[in-house]
Amino acid sequence: MIKEKKAKVGFLGLMLQLYDRYPEIKPAMVEFANELIGTMSPFADVIFPGVCNTRQLVNVAIEEFEKQKVDLLMVVLLTYAPSHIALPGLCRTKLPILIYNTQQAYSITTDSPSDVTFKNHGMHGVQDLANVLLRAGCKFRILTGHYKDNKTQSELKAWCNSARVANFMRNVRIGLMGYPMEQMGDFAIDETTFLSQIGVEVQRIPMKLVAERANEAPSNEVAEQMNYDHRNFKVDPNVTEEAHSASSRLEWAIRSILKERNMHGFSAHFMAVAEDGRIETLPFLASSKLLAEGYGYGGEGDVTSSAAVVMMSELAGSANFTEMFTMDFGGNSVLMSHMGEANPNFARKDMPIRLVMDDLGIADVKYPPVLLRFSLEPGDVTLASLTTLAEGKMKLIVAEGKVLDFPPIPAISKPHFKFAPNCELGTFLTKFSMEGGSHHQALVYGSIADSVKKVADILGIDCAIVC
Structure with a gap:
């Protein structure tokens, strides 16, 4: 039986620095990030340096991903985050970029709690970031879907595996x-x-x-x-x-x-x-x-x-x-x-x-x-x-x-x-x-x-x- 090879993925989790005034938010986002990492464990080894909410933290994280020679740089908007904290670092790196547009909530109903939008509003951060990356001529990809959805998981796996293979080919x-x-x-x-x-x-x-x-x-x-x-x-x-x-x-x-x-x-x-x-x-x-x-x-x-x-x-x-x-x-x-x-x-x-x-x-x-x-x-x-x-x-x-x-x-x-x-x-x-x-x-x-x-x-x- 052929043993499946795993991709090495750098997880850039973004958050708005303003939310630091709410001490419960960052730990909750770290927990969500770790849950995402768990779903990826069958096909990827993920490096997660923690939540990044400043340009300096983003740059340090990307430098570490480059040092570790990851196959793919995956960006997740854990909450909304302004695009300019990530734009310079993402445009400088030669790592392939995938924006994973997902969230914790699967559906919104009349029974949804009051904090549902607060914990699930990364999507307009994705729109902000995609716009400025396009404006700057920086190449990236986007995958949108719920992280527990089988189709989304299959597509994420395909991106990780393809990035691993592309990186492998660079030294053939x-x-x-x-x-x-x-x-x-x-x-x-x-x-x-x-x-x-x-x-x-x-x-x-x-x-x-x-x-x-x-x-x-x-x-x-x-x-x-x-x-x-x-x-x-x-x-x-x-x-x-x-x-x-x-x-x-x-x-x-x-x-x-x-x-x-x-x-x-x-x-x-x-x-x-x-x-x-x-x-x-x-x-x-x-x-x-x-x-x-x-x-x-x-x-x-x-x-x-x-x-x-x-x-x-x-x-x-x-x-x-x-x-x-x-x-x-x-x-x-x-x-x-x-x-x-x-x-x-x-x-x-x-x-x-x-x-x-x-x-x-x-x-x-x-x-x-x-x-x-x-x-x-x-x-x-x-x-x-x-x-x-x-x-x-x-x-x-x-x-x-x-x-x-x-x-x-x-x-x-x-x-x-x-x-x-x-x-x-x-x-x-x-x-x-x-x-x-x-x-x-x-x-x-x-x-x-x-x-x-x-x-x-x-x-x-x-x-x-x-x-």
Whole structure:
């Protein structure tokens, strides 16, 4: 079971200083703040420095949030508070800001007590603050709803999680083996743009280093990897010991380099591997097993799709790299596949994962690559493409749909499955391309398009949900 990661949130609770003349108000607001924090405990670790009712207290609180490197700065108007006590600090910080527009009272009736308005009037403080932030050109978001409402809680959780993922992406490192496939322009990337807009750093993984590591791979660890494959996959009779060993040594080499260099994912171009000649096979088994371990992967030197897989994995717990291959107009779906890479965590539970050997006829290497063959478990999924468009602006293109209940096609040895969008196929594909979606995508289980859009908002890039 995937352990859910918690966001780190800074709670800026505002109050009017004038209310200090009523000694019971501040303790009551602290109690309410702690109640809010309690509702967030399943998905966030919250830092609450106490009620802030002066500009100095606000500035000190924000400085502490920055020092603690929180993922999200959440502003709550515990009572009305004048906007100018918070405006300078909020405009100076680079932390993403969410104004949580909530209150203690759920409804107002003729039986409401006399102090109901006194304890529940933060909303016009929200209006004051939102106005001045807009006037100053400071970016923020607002969530309005009662804190005990399930929909509000779900939306708050999504904002916290998306902020955590956006912050995580600011320090992601992707390794590149070889070079991006020539003339395949949709994932061509300006690495300075990639670093400045998303936060992803691209590092080179030398072929010489990979080949040396593969040759030096400890025989006992390689044997354990191969034994793992025999225990967990159905090994085809045509898989030779030599080919399996070569793929396992390459798997060990890549994993060791990723760990050593603190990389979150990698991309490899099969032609670059073959042309170099020092690596004995292609890294399809490695890429699939590393996807299952939480690493990002992108085929053909596509570091943007590797980063998209990392992002989607952080959002949903596990992610797959894939590509749209063939339209199925009769089934309102797309046959999805690639060369030999897919996350075995996503495999159908009612059929074994086969370990097969297939030279694919595309690259001249010493040993035919070993890869995993399976189709995916049916369920609701979200597809995402990270790409670059005009003026170097990065963008996410997202769609929701389903993995259909579709067993492997006997004639196809690669991992494959059918994706059915939540709209008419032609509409989906036209919108996807008109928004600039590239031909490589990341896929996760669950309907999380709105969360992806929130990540994009916090990163400051565009996002289009096409279906």
